[in-house]
Amino acid sequence: MSQKQEEENPAEETGEEKQDTQEKEGILPERAEEAKLKAKYPSLGQKPGGSDFLMKRLQKGAVNCLRAFPGVDEIQKYFDSGDYNMAKAKMKNKQLPSAGPDKNLVTGDHIPTPQDLPQRKSSLVTSKLAGGQVE
């Protein structure tokens, strides 16, 4: 329809008409996107703001997954603390550095002082913002 208008008045498009065309095009993209989504996922609920939607958000929290796709459970749960610690240990296996020679001196020889003890988390890496390239 807008095309026909352009053919009739090619030279003179008043400000109002231009705004009208633009407004119509402004609404259309969002609706078109909605149609695309519904076509891909027909079982998608009508209201994304529903309680199910928000409940997932509350559980997931900081991570942004709020998709209400059925059957998709993005929350990683652990059976218990043992399960959690095993998973952590697997992840950190590669990163554990070999214990320094100093460690051996501490035990058995004399009563250790705070300065002697190795840092509790030796596998932690300093932020690259603090080291590395400084320009």
Add this chain to the structure above:
Amino acid sequence: MIPGIGALAQDTLWCFSQVKGTIEIGATEADIISTVEFNHTGELLATGDKGGRVVIFQREQESKNQVHRRGEYNVYSTFQSHEPEFDYLKSLEIEEKINKIRWLPQQNAAYFLLSTNDKTVKLWKVSERDKRPEGYNLKDEEGRLRDPATITTLRVPVLRPMDLMVEATPRRVFANAHTYHINSISVNSDYETYMSADDLRINLWNFEITNQSFNIVDIKPANMEELTEVITAAEFHPHHCNTFVYSSSKGTIRLCDMRASALCDRHTKFFEEPEDPSNRSFFSEIISSISDVKFSHSGRYIMTRDYLTVKVWDLNMENRPIETYQVHDYLRSKLCSLYENDCIFDKFECVWNGSDSVIMTGSYNNFFRMFDRNTKRDVTLEASRENSKPRAILKPRKVCVGGKRRKDEISVDSLDFSKKILHTAWHPSENIIAVAATNNLYIFQDKVN
């Protein structure tokens, strides 16, 4: 150069100053910067990352020899603020990611800041030590105890100068007060209290007391099935210690006065822009969710950021914002794929400049946008290594929406949605900005004549 005033004569020119972090493409997730904040004087700049670490940069004193090189920010202190924890009751991991850092105003030689992850807020003290006691009687130089039988004389330990050491110590830990994930913390103007907000509740703390907090907002419904909205951000008024605002996932802002009642479930003011029902779509509510709310320095206005726009509201007018700025409206025709890749849920922050005349927020492709409220002009700039020559002027960028693409422009389909600028900060009084681009921190300054 007075911020904002220069824009009357000509647009501010932004130049590259520094970049922190490494270039490597496969950076670890822990390096992703999750918050950036200047302190009240702008002397310090703090960053928090996904690995629970805080890095504080300090501006070096400007030397009279190098007038055209304004003070650069160098590492001052770094520490591990939060560590991953395990919630035994829910069998869930508690991420160590630092969600927010807020500085306290300086009251003595030490610096204090609040840092928070999803569940726990911590007050950190950062202090300098440049003297050390020497000449103990009972300890030797390495600190090992001496055998008292070998000591024949006594001496008085003296303080001797040493290399500057910056220590960070946790002074308070405010834990176990939030069932849901903390999204905001805000220091009150009374400097005695602060608030922490999660998805459904806001708590008021006294800095001295860690085992108690007042619940001041609770929007949890009795029946969770009736849940319709969550709290997305909250902030105290900069001058009135009784006033605060919080934003919601439905695009509304509530202003509360703590003098009215202990539990501020009933708002004093309610800010909402009416929506044309014919414009409503599946995405409407999601893109209207406010990701950040910030008071202006004057305390007269609030700025909100939703997915596609930044809005400025006058506290005296609740029925609509006084200004609306389009950040990246071209994304409206991409909402389907942005929903599928979760980008539609990205939480962008927004900041005011020192004089409240310019506002800034991030976008994709490492673009960030500035809007001058007076001239109504806006600019898109990019944080990239390609523009990293010292004092190189940043060239404005432009996204081409359709049709003919000019040489410098980038088309919407070429935007890199993994390069998102969610966190930025503006120096409180000068035209210096810090922009977090994934694992890199860029510092830009305006051109010095």
